[in-house]
Amino acid sequence: MNVIESPALFPSGIGARPSAASAQGPAANADFQTFLTLLTAQLRNQDPMQPIDSTEFVAQLASFTSAEQLIAVNDRLDTIRAQGISAEIAALGSWVGKEVAATDGSFRAPGGPMVIGLPDGPESDRLSARVLDAAGTEVAGFEIDDPAAGTAAWNGRDSEGTFLRGADLRIVIDYKVGDTVIAQKPAAVYREVVGIRATTNGVALDLADGGAIDTSRVGQLRDPRTQTAPIGS
Secondary structure: OOOOOOHHHOOOOOOOOOOHHHHOHHHHHHHHHHHHHHHHHHHHOOEOOEOOOHHHHHHHHHHHHHHHHHHHHHHHHHHHHHHHHHHHHHHHHHHOOOEEEEOOOEEEEEOOOEEEEOOOOOOOOEEEEEEEOOOOOEEEEEEEOOHHHOEEEEOOEOOOOOEOEEEEEEEEEEEEEOOEEEEEEEOEOOEEEEEEEEEOOEEEEEEOOOOEEEHHHEEEEEEOOOOEEEEOO
């Protein structure tokens, strides 16, 4: 599949965000000016009979220089970090309109039936699926009739028959020999990407179902028009 990069959709200014270090910049500069004022007053009002010890004076100057250097380093780090995030957002511009699946099989319940992708697994007698909530509690389960098809359907209901809508869930596939589970793997639940933004943890993808996912948790990406996955888990 040909992937077209679209950096023009995401100008370099997007993604820059103030960090904790940059937020402390004004306060650090104020402390620096206060230190300079106090040092000047100390020199002006020192007792001529008992002047400031030269060792103490050098130590104060060293602290002053270190504080100034740390402020400059933090400013440079903030600039580098902002540039890196902007570049990442621009590079991911082509993901808008594509579909992603999380590495842990997570998704937001649509409130109706849905299709999931089955990952490759070991040879087994049968496959079953467990739907888990955010706390890891099983809220639904179903048998997979045709594992060779590569996909399976879930009716979207919990174990009591109620449609689940808007809940953050994940689906795990159990590979069984007899009644023994020999392997467990997350299902591939594809969700459309509608936007990209910077967060305090990095870059996140906004999804059509109202959820979001960090790029570090993306296991698969595909073009819904071709159903091919250019990257895999």
